[in-house]
Amino acid sequence: MIAQATETKHWSFHTDLENIGWLTINSPNGSVNTLSREAIMELETLVARFEDLANTQEIVGVVLLSGKDSGFIAGADVSEFDAMSDFSVLPEALKRTHALFSRIENLKVPVVAGIHGFCLGGGLELALACHYRIAVNDDKTRIGFPEVNLGIFPGFGGTGRSIRQAGPVDAMQIMLTGKMLRAGQARGLNLVDKLVRHRDMLRWEGRKAVLQHRKSQPAGFFKRAMAGPLLRDYVANKMREEVGKKANRVNYPAPYALIELFEQHGGDWQSMIRHEVDAFVPLMGSPTAANLRRVFFLSEGLKKQGLKGAKFSRVHVIGAGVMGGDIAAWCAYRGMSVTLQDLDMGRIQPALDRAKKLFQKRYKKKREVDAAMLRLTADPQGNGVPRADVIIEAVVEKLEVKQSIFKGVEGKLKPGAILATNTSSIELERIAEALQDPARLIGLHFFNPVSQLPLVEVIKSKFNSDEAIGKGASFALAIGKSPVVVKSAPGFLVNRVLMPYMLGAVERVERGESQELLDAAAVAFGMPMGPIELMDTVGLDVGKSVATELGHSVPDDSKFAGLIAEGKLGRKTGEGFYKWEKGKAIKGTTPAHPDLVALGRELVKPLIDTTEVVVSEGVVATPDLADVGVIMGTGFAPFLGGPLRARADGRA
Structure with a gap:
């Protein structure tokens, strides 16, 4: 018998002919799923129904999937964090979510999570409360706990459950660094139980997992031993020592609070969960967490700039010095076809060598490194200019040199191509004096090291239209950078x-x-x-x-x-x-x-x-x-x- 389907604002549920329950999350009004308070309350009602159906043997298990192309669940709803930092509200809300996740974990039938794309923060905590986890093994899947970047740590039971699955050293490392794992890495750490090649395989593998009553196994004895009474203090002190190299306790209290929670309760993952709320609550209302949330929202706001539909595939960089070469390498890493121009190969080769080191550091497989190197081409003659969607000049900070370069390439550009300078201080109006159409030149100012610093200043001169600047912002976003539009003035902002x-x-x-x-x-x-x-x-x-x-x-x-x-x-x-x-x-x-x-x-x-x-x-x-x-x-x-x-x- 097929049970009547249930639709709520955030969830849909139905059972099939095999009495498998299919639960899908699809948060409204957004490109990603989040666990808002409303979504959690709706899930409470659904879990109560699962309990009833399990007791009457009307379901044999539940498979949890996402209806979003972007991924599984990106975490709790950060927009609610300011309100949730109220000490009169937060403890009860956390305890309620803890109880809900425990009910999921204690269901008599298997609950299987099918993961693709982002599975972060509260989304990973929910997945860990399920009995079995399947993930798509492609480059879009990212699994982790980024909470430390918001001045907190996992608060829905994820501290204890991650230690249960991955062992204390690996789990704590993930939480303390905020590192996002690929699917294969998560499988290697026992956070995921099975990998599939494509998203459309999640339903089939979820079905098999339910029918075969699969259940994830905890970390092995030797991993768990690191949380035992003989070693836990030593492990905690080593963690403290490593964190201290990057974060001051006064400025960033969250990692230290997490280490203390582990030090006191890490020997029993369930005890760690029980004491999680008391350690979490003071962090949420701290000035550090409030300011990091502000920075998060400001950063997210930068992603809403640019022009819809703007696409870029070819980039030409003039100047193979440290900045120019590294800009070219980064664009190639982000999937663009890049031509790199300088006076001769002797000047270009060091940039290609640095690029290969970047690719080897960022990619796991040799074929990926080789593919990136193929996207980056030495071009001493500047043959890539007429085909490029974006031309970026990154030569010495001398006005006459820059003017000469732009004067030479202006007549070769294809319609609609971005013409940009990476000048760090010279006003665009002065550089543009050499151009027949000065409105075409914008500034795209990158920062050293290019692969690490996220900012690109998009410089607007008095000649530029909003459309030209929007294109520049779109390009910055396309290569994974955060654009801030600034007026052409000496030194700009930074x-x-x-x-x-x-x-x-x-x-x-x-x-x-x-x-x-x-x-x-x-x-x-x-x-x-x-x-x-x-x-x-x-x-x-x-x-x-x-x-x-x-x-x-x-x-x-x-x-x-x-x-x-x-x-x-x-x-x-x-x-x-x-x-x-x-x-x-x-x-x-x-x-x-x-x-x-x-x-x-x-x-x-x-x-x-x-x-x-x-x-x-x-x-x-x-x-x-x-x-x-x-x-x-x-x-x-x-x-x-x-x-x-x-x-x-x-x-x-």
Whole structure:
């Protein structure tokens, strides 16, 4: 007998002739599924029905699938987090969800999760409450716990259940890093039980899993032993040590709270779940979590820019130096066909070698590396220009050189192609003087290292139309970057605010202060690296060029100028303010200081002051865009919510 189908706002359920129940989630008004409070309450009603049907033997099992092309479930509904941070609401809501997931786990019939695409956060916690998990083994499947990036950790029982399945070391590593796993990796860690090749195989394999009463097995004895009483303290201390290398406890309390939860209760996964709520609740209402949520929403807002329907397949990059070569490599990694132009192969080959290293690091299989290398072609003659959808110039910061390049390619462009400069400081109007159609030139300013920093400043000159800028934003999104539109002005946003910060620190070094101390103070404040190390990373020659363009003087008798004269340009030459080995600065002893955070706040003040000026001048449209742009372009302490939010909160 076929039971009557049930439809709710977020779920649909029906049984088939074999008495298998089919539960599908399809959140309305969005491209991804989320576990909102409403969705969870509807699921409570459905689970009560499953219990009744199981008791009367009217169902033999339930298969949970997603109706979205984007994936399974992307997590809890982050838009509800601010309201849920209320201590009078959150504990009860969490306990209610815990009880619901336990009821699913305790159903008399098997519950099978069929996963494709995103299975993250609360979605993975729900999948772990099921008895068996099947995932599509393709590159779109991503499984993990990204909660730490929002200042929290899994709160729907995922802490204990992930430890049960993957063992304490692997499970904690996933939760502490927020790393997203491919399907094969998740299978290797026992978070997934079976892999299939295509999404359309999930129903068939789900059916077999139900009829065969398959049930996932927990992690093996030796993995579980790492949470035993003899080893747990040691494991927790090693975790604390590793987290401490990247995150300060005061600024980012969530990973430390998770480690303490494990330290106290990790020997019993059910005990860890029972105590999860008490550890979770204080984090949700913390300033760090509130600011990280703000950054998340600002970042998501950037993805809504651009033109609908804009498509790009071919990119031509002029300039095979560090920036140009790395832009070309990144575009090839993101699936574009790329031609890379410079004067000769001697200049292009190092960029190709760096690209191969990037591909080898990012891809797991040799054939994927080989395919990416085939997408990246050396093009000394510039033959790729007429076919390119996007042409990006990334040569030396000299106005006349850039003008000459654009004058030479303008007549070769196909209709509708983007013509862009990666200039870091020169106003577009000055570069565009050499063009017959200056409205065609926009700015696409990437940041070093290109593969790590998410920001692209989309520069708008007085000649540009909104459509041209929309195209530029669309391209940035197409290669996985976050576009912030800024007005053409010296230094734009990021370099404009960075230069007073970096030069201020350089001047203090010139006066005899310890560069190690200044860098340590900036890191203690919350910056990802100190201003002197950052100057070395940017390149002293580039720093001087941008400083000059912005009207800052670099005295000829300064240490800064002397290093440049000696060819000691920082990381790229192996020596600048620091000596560099294997990509790392070799630092001396850091002198003692009574208050590193206060010193860091003092160092960062020029950056924040300049951010306020940039907003007042209309270089960016809103303070929010300034905050997210500076965070993404400089790594400014995300836990503070951006420079302007930090000042408004009295924390900078």
